[in-house]
Amino acid sequence: MKIATYNVNGVNGRLPVLLRWLGEAKPDIICLQELKAPQEKFPEAEINKAGYNAIWHGQKQWNGVAILSKTGLKAEEVGRALPGDAEDVQSRYLEAMVEGILICCLYLPNGNPAPGPKFDYKLKWFQRLTNRAKALLEFKIPVILLGDFNVMPTELDVYKPERWVKDALFRPEVREAFHNLVAQGWTDAIRKLYPNEKIYTFWDYFRNAYGRDAGLRIDHFLLSPQLVDKLKNAKVDRHVRGWEKTSDHAPVWIEIDSK
DNA sequence: ATGGCATTTAAAAAATGA
Secondary structure (H helix, E strand, O other), X not given: OEEEEEEOOOOOOOHHHHHHHHHHHXXXXXXXXXXXXXXXXXXXHHHHHOOEEEEEEOOOOOOOEEEEEEOOOOXXXXXXXXXXXXXXXXXXXXXXXXXXXXXXXXXXXXXXXXXXXXXXXXXXXXXHHHHHXXXXXXXXXXXXXXXXXXXXXXXXXXXXXXXXXXXXXXXXXXXXXXXXXXXXXXXXXXXXXXXXXXXXXXXXXXXXXXXXXXXXXXXXXXXXXXXXXXXXXXXXXXXXXXXXXXOOEOOEEEEEOOO
């Protein structure tokens, strides 16, 4: 079972890139973030034609998340709101049970500028995610928290750590929040397989960041204990970042032994 | 240090991203 996450940065603007990558990578399950499309503008017909069913939670102009699964797989939505704040209207979280695995697709707030209200919102959102994650672990079922966490967990995950220490993606509070979440009993799948390698999932559009490999690792897979021994492979499809009209993120995937 | 680019909505320019 190949499971991917991809911040597309506009699902309609990137549709050719998304379809091309789906055809090439053929993942079974894909979490998308930053649809930048209202609910009714999601390109469901094209996605279906490519061989996938979709559950999505759109929002006008910003945010938006989706879970795609290959036609024929059993997929059921579990929820589309992160508990803990009834006032929160941003579409950043979606849960679906797919073939016995609880897939939690998330788009954690960016948080810049920090400090400020956006950074406060990020930390609050992170705490709500942490609360939800704790409840999910108690079910003792296979769960994956995956998506754009907007956090570089360690210095190994940033091309120039000293440049980023005051940024909302790398401030100590945010790294600590990520660490606290993982410490509940989650496994960072990429780091489990590649503990010491420089691996990035995002490159800025500016200053030829991709060409210089000035990247960040901010898209993550956190596995519940039931899945850790089934993790077989993981990879960033970084060549996709070099395509025309591409997202600033690259797709990332893992393989889970489904038996 | 700053600004660099790309998306959206909506019809020019602003907000957002990381």
